[in-house]
Amino acid sequence: MKNILLSIIGIGRNQSGKGYIKTKYKFENGQTYETAFFGSALYRYLFNEKNIDKWYIFGTDKSSWSEIIDTIDEDYKNNLEELYYKVWDEERSGISKNTLNEWQEKLSNYIPGIELINIDPLDYKFYVEFLIKNLPDDELYIILDITHGYRFMPFILSFSIMYIKNFKKIVDLDIYYGALEMKGDEAPVIKIDFINELFKLTTSYEIYKYSGYFPEILKNLGIQNTENTYFQIEMNWRPQKELKEITAKLDNIEESYKTLCAENIKKELQPLLEKELLEDRMIERAKYFFEKNQYLKSLILIYEAITIRMLKRLGITKIHDIPNRKEFLRDKIPQILKEKWMQDNFKILEGVRNSAVHGNIRDSSLYQHIKDREKFSELFKSSLILYEKLKK
Template identity: 25%
Template sequence: MTTLISFLGKGRLDARRTGYQQTTYRFSADFARSVAWFGLALAEHLKPQRLILVGTSGSMWDAFFERQGNDDEEILRLMEATEREDVTHDLLDLPRQRLAEQLGIPVVCLLIRYARDTAEQVHILHDLAAVVRRGERLCLDLTHGFRHLPMLALVAARYLERVAGVEIEELYYGAYDMRNNADETPVLRLRGLLTMLNWVDALATYDKDGDYGVFAPLLADDGMAAGTAERLAQAAYFERTSNPVSAQKTLSGVFRAVEAHRGRLGALFGETLQKRIGWFRGAQREDWELSLAAAYLERRDYLRAATFLYEAFITRACKQQGLADSDGFGNRKHAYKAASKTTPQLRQLVDLRNSLAHGVRPHTAESQRTLADEDRLRSRLQELRRALFPPGTGSIS
């Protein structure tokens, strides 16, 4: 079901009480309507199954309903209440019913606060969430509200998607100040703003947990071949299941496509994305694992940080001990046993990693103290990194 939410502003009334200026809104080459209230033309264009009119206690409810042919006595009461900024749902009920009969769809009138401060802004989000239904498809008309309401409406659109379980089909704005020489007002579609926010959300998600797979559907929607975008998600899966070799191989194959992507939004965020997945450029496996350890430590994912730090050391130990197959479990176990005899820091790292992975008490009192405090754990992992990979050893400095 599609529902149209249209904001009603305060505006200024002329002597004839016409409200907003009448203009011809151009939706497409074959659809235009000359009206004062954009929301009604939009309703005719979209043919929604429900209309929600949103305004404050001082919005132009009187002028709006007067234009719809309502009774003079009702309009007079609305005029008086509007002047006092004291419109109530009871005053709007009868005009609302008559408009519903004219349009042939249910109409809801929602009175909201003025959004003057955070408390009122939050209240508006709650009010909107209360009148929508999970699974609805919403179109938002931002044309006639207060000048600051479109900003709030953008936040509301994202909030309703995430919390109320609705789908935002489109955001519309009748751009009266952009009239052309034929005195036609263009109709702007602003759904792209929400798509931009999806990219911003994806960057925040990646910075938090390192899962660059969240970019795959965004790149596919932005024009990248679906198979190519899916390989990015596959690389993220390999990385997050501690398989850096497969992750690096997959990233190597898809990175050029990410680099060359010229979609509208991909071009905007592409450089940032490339930097975030650039760890695979290291010369060899221990470089990749150490880079990942540093990245996960930065994100406070201490288990993955400790795991990749340990694996980086074991990869190098396999090479130093002449064990060609560093992927083999037996070789890695052998490398650990040999190295742990002479490297106490490795044993300390394993103690911390096992405690993080299994939720068990560390073997040493020092490790217990380390795990009791986040700053101490972070510092200790950095110290172990420097001890296990001192500058000038191997390919890692």
């Protein structure tokens, strides 16, 4: 796993009118680091616990780049003194690209993986484009420092991370803030764990919302090891015992910000627990996936549910003994579906199902149901009515 530290550096205003105020920052383990730029304290704190593979620092041409020197041990600062004053002097009017590159090169001798990125603060797209391009494809632990810079910059960077989580393997995210305004003798360092929790809940619930895959969101709600339960449901099995355990655990969630999420999941799982018959569970899953815009799944499920119900109308109890339901039912459809609209509906449903599954549209009359979502929706809804008619 790669450890990536993201910091923002601004201008600051100390008593001399330039740079940040020298502050002693205290971390949760009691360690303190005195520095003007909080990112330096955070890097040194993290470096004691883990290797930092990359440290990206975003700032403008007038940011206090010279303050990064506090990251380096006192024994080596003299080696950078001449360049330090050059950087410090140029910051007043705007540091040149060459000087910033030279400063990065010198710092990298003592801070491996450091990269100084000069940005236009109003180029909002830059952060996300930079991260997509530069973050590796390994599993990533992201540490975000939101202490300095223009107030809006950390927000843009945070939302950029939420977006790129869809494309990069961000395993964990920690957010740190050096709270200078809460300073007594020392300024406390706040690790905002709750944001990481909300981040995980948000992304995993979105996966569930649009796909139906619930193990990840349940894990973030404190309910572990539900992958096989989901697999069994996908295979049209009814893991009743496991579903009861999940719904009971969802009921026991106490934090109010989690209960809304838990209630929504329970509401959608409840029909699978309550429906005794396979075909009824298939119908519930068909409606479930239709609402999540997973039309092929909903189509396959509603077709299979209707064929099972049709076989039962013939008095057949051992459904699974029939190897080819489609062929078995072919000449019996008028006997089961006595009204013309029912026969027409089933014929179209079967044709659309076969065309969609096999990718082979032989009947041009089916084009509209394959190409037009509204037409498919009409077919799906009328097929639900057909199913209910077959239950009577």
